Amino acid sequence: MAIDFTVTDAAGKPWTLSDHLDAAVVITFHRGDF
Amino acid sequence: MANRHGEFVQRGGRVFGISADTVEMNAAMVEKLALPFPILSDPDRDKAIAPLGFADENDPRGIARTGALIISPQGEIVFSLLGRDYADRPVEDDLLAGLAALGLPATTQAPPEIGEATPGDKAMAYEGLTHYFRGAKFATLAIRRRHRDLGEEFAADTKGYLAMVERYIDALPGVEERRA
Numbered sequence: 001m002a003i004d005f006t007v008t009d010a011a012g013k014p015w016t017l018s019d020h021l022d023a024a025v026v027i028t029f030h031r032g033d034f
Numbered sequence: 035m036a037n038r039h040g041e042f043v044q045r046g047g048r049v050f051g052i053s054a055d056t057v058e059m060n061a062a063m064v065e066k067l068a069l070p071f072p073i074l075s076d077p078d079r080d081k082a083i084a085p086l087g088f089a090d091e092n093d094p095r096g097i098a099r100t101g102a103l104i105i106s107p108q109g110e111i112v113f114s115l116l117g118r119d120y121a122d123r124p125v126e127d128d129l130l131a132g133l134a135a136l137g138l139p140a141t142t143q144a145p146p147e148i149g150e151a152t153p154g155d156k157a158m159a160y161e162g163l164t165h166y167f168r169g170a171k172f173a174t175l176a177i178r179r180r181h182r183d184l185g186e187e188f189a190a191d192t193k194g195y196l197a198m199v200e201r202y203i204d205a206l207p208g209v210e211e212r213r214a
Contacts, residue, residue, distance in 0.1 A: 026102065027052055
């Protein structure tokens, strides 16, 4: 099943996965609290 | 990841980081390391981090577990790595192999846009990174030598961690170049 989600980029703009699937998307998860 | 970003786009993949930090903290991280890819913010972890299985439920700080996913152009997860803790980081060669298996044409990825950048209170200054990684390396070597009796799993785990730290140390000149 295709997944989709919306988060926020570092310029404050919404970023939706399905807008970027003209290529493969490699997502790295970072611990945070930096 | 950053130093080998070109290898990812060459294999048809664009790289994005996700953390539970704020937009401003992520902007500061992108700026500090001159990252060629964005870091995306999911501060409540309910948009991507938790639904995709990367929330660290054992840590009260509301953070993510480390790891990586490769999502195909069809929107399917085709590769997944979930770290045990913050000492586990994805290995680029594993991700590149996963990407290569998709047989995609090369793509491009524009440098990330960032807004106001405000590092978190705990953010390490760029100048501290070398010392941080060297400290991690030599402490791990000492612990590894002290506990040779702990067997193969401990030896393999510390060896893997040392290899990761060495990759980060080796990557620092690349960061310096990007920042110049």
